[in-house]
Amino acid sequence: MKFENIGSKLLSFAKSSTITCSHCKKEVKKSAVEKSNYICxxxxxxxxxxxxxxxxxxxxxxxxxxxxxxxxxxINFPNYKEKQVDMRKKTDSMEAVLSAVGNIKDERVVVCVMDPNYFMGSMGSYVGEEISRTFIYAKENNLPVVVFSASGGARMQEGIYSLMQMAKTTMAVNEHSEAKLLYISCMTNPTTGGVIASFASIADIIISEPHAHLGFAGPRVIKQTIRQDLPEGFQSAEFLLEHGFLDDIVPRENLKEYIYTLIRLHKNVRTIN
Ligand SMILES: [Zn+2]
Known part of the structure; x- marks a missing residue:
């Protein structure tokens, strides 16, 4: 499957419409948003x-x-098959994750991206299998991995099978790590539930885009469980950086250069060792 086939389809779909920014409420052309890295x-x-x-x-x-x-x-969840067919048409994505191998300048790297528009980027059996396959592919080809996560958590329509993906992806990440290969996790808005509780949080370097909502369960559930008031903004990327959960917050427009620098630094350390 060639990447360009999917890309051109998505772009033609996007050019036909405009979107309204949820913050400034202004209507902007999708083509303009695409050109600006999906920033309003x-x-x-x-x-x-x-x-x-x-x-x-x-x-x-x-x-x-x-x-x-x-x-x-x-688990024969009611209407799940029909919803998947609809979702593919609506989003022009085939599932909630897409992996590619390629180059940033002269460095070869595997990039795995969750699609927040497809079932809220939730992790079902396919997503877990694809993420695991991606890490195995990277290990076999001696390559670093960058994962961009964006997820509402486990996919409820697949019941226990979606929860089992947490263990499966974790094992694949560990195998990649044992080969002394670099894994960078970049969390984007939102990264929650079973994804933040598994592969997104066990990288060598964990970064986030600014103002991302990151957390395991919702604030109400946590408050009911621990019976304590929670600090303001405790599930924001900025709060988590201050408390040591993240290594850095990187603006979207700087991510490519930042990731390239990390890969080069890691490569140099491996060469010295
Ligand atoms: Zn705006």
Whole structure:
């Protein structure tokens, strides 16, 4: 499957419409938003970025390595198959994750991106399998991995099978790590539930885009469980950086250069060792 096929389809779909910014309330052309890395030209709000656009913004050249997904419904959840068909038409994505191998300048890297527009980027069996396959591919090819996560958590329509993906992806990350290969996790708005509780939080370097909502459960559930008032903004990227959960917050327009620098630094350390 070639990346450009998916990309051109998405762009033609996007050019036909406009979107209203949820922050400044102004209507902006989707084509203008795409050109500006999905940042609102009026108020700098970060829009959710389709997986294919994220890959394009990071890699100079690439090939998609994701397998074509089947429609999967492991617990016969009511209307799940129909909803998947609708979701594919609505988003022009085949599933909630897309992986590609390619280059940032002279460095080869595997990039895996969750699509927040597809079932809220939730992790079902396909997503877990694809993320695991991506890490195994990177290990076999001796390559670093960058994962851009954006997720509402586990996919409820797949029940226990979606929760099992937490263990599966964690094992694949560990195998990649044991080969002394670099894994960078970049959390984007929002990263929650089973994704932040598994592969998104166990990288060598964990970064986030500014103002991202990051957390495991919602504030109400946590308050009911621990019976304590929670600090203001405790699930923001800025709060988590201050308290040591993140290594850095990187603006979207700087991510490509930042990731390139990290890969080069890690490579130099490996060479010295
Ligand atoms: Zn705006």
């Amino acid at each position: 030209p009026n108020c700098n709000l970060y829009f959710k970025m389709p997986a294919v656009s994220r890959i394009k913004s990071i890699l100079d050249s690439y090939d998609v390595i994701s397998k074509n997904p089947d429609i999967y419904d492991p």
